[in-house]
Amino acid sequence: MRGAARMIVLSGRAISAGTGLAKAKRNLKWQRDPEGMRLRILEAAKQEFSAHGLAGARVDRIAAKAGANKRMLYYHVGKKDDLYLAVLEGAYEKIRGEERGLDLEHLDPPEAIKRLIEFTWNYFLRNPEFLSLLQTENLVRAKHLKRSNKVKSMHSPFVEMIRTVVRRGVESGDFQVAVDPVQLYISIAALCFFYLSNCATLSVVFGRDLLAKDAKDERLAHMVGLVLAALTGRSAELFEIVKAPKPRAAQPVKMS
Template sequence: MAATSSSAQEPRSRDADRSQQTILLAARDEFALYGLAGARVDRIAERADINKRLIYYYFKSKDDLFLAVLENTYADIRAAEQKLHLDEMDPVEAIRELVSFTWHYYLEHPEFISLLNSENQHNAAHLKKSSRIQEMNSPLVQMLDTVLERGRRQALFRAGIDPIQLYISIASICYFYLSNNQTLSTIFGRDLRAPKAMAQRLSHMTDMVLGYVMH
């Protein structure tokens, strides 16, 4: 009887996981489009084609759902960064790869920028409640620290570089250009989304970061 009960629970568990993932994807799109304040649970339910009561069953409130979306969003980028295996590359190539990856990830996931903008408007109130967010970032910091130390031992990189400060700088120069692209293009009278401008930007950012870390 126990085996039958267990096997019956397993499909239900898979169904629950699928339902939650469907809700999270629909919520991600809603929050990215309207921000936390403008997002509506009714629309999320409609996007997910799921009963609104089920959303509250799994996530309790709109704020809890927003936190779950943020955690999922960070988990996705951290998992993608780990797959780069930067600590197994030549140190210079690893830094090049991290800049390129960050740039292209932001380009391919504009919702990431929108969600972060929304959370910053709320003073990171949701992320401050997360029990997962800091441990998610630890492997990235460790991996980058390993790259920097290998570069230092090979006399390629200078000593004393803080991996967290370096990552923040890489993320910042990618993020700012894309999140402010419309205003920057207008101010400078140049289409900064044109293919040539985008290629120039990646080259400039890579040279800038390498110029900082190398002797």
């Protein structure tokens, strides 16, 4: 239940929306809005932690970004570490929620895998903070995640989903191998995750802008082609079908 209807107050000064109303309570300095405040704090914290990591994040900056007094962070959430964990849990909740919304049961196996890859790719593109947060959490060896019962109980629906898709694919003859769904899930995540999270260094090393529209399209086509080719064994067709729309652009990297 969000208190979203409430007027939002920034840094102690009320936004005089209707002037009339504001004048009525003339000495109004600020309004209460605990739920809204909490949300703004978590949103600001998410930005800060994903932009600077756990150690690099600054509590004061979070407060400023949330339009709140620093004390509010401790009042509504807790100390820096608690704040960070809350953000992390929120991030997992969000992706798990979207994952559940994507039912692939009714698609034929290759199509289902393709859609799974596309979803993962687009989710990462739309939620770059998620990538940073995961990296940050891995830097501290999942210290916080281990403490979090909430996250531990949030299993991704994808593993079981992949298991049945693969089984159906094998039975129908579409797929030639019954790969371990966990391995496949990790591989799909890996292909998307690494490209995007290491985009900056890769772009420098290869001297290409890997986030350009064309580059992203090409990457998605490659990933889908790679995985489906491996599963179906029909490499040639799949790689071509997938990248069909493009009339074969010249390769930007030159060799000797």
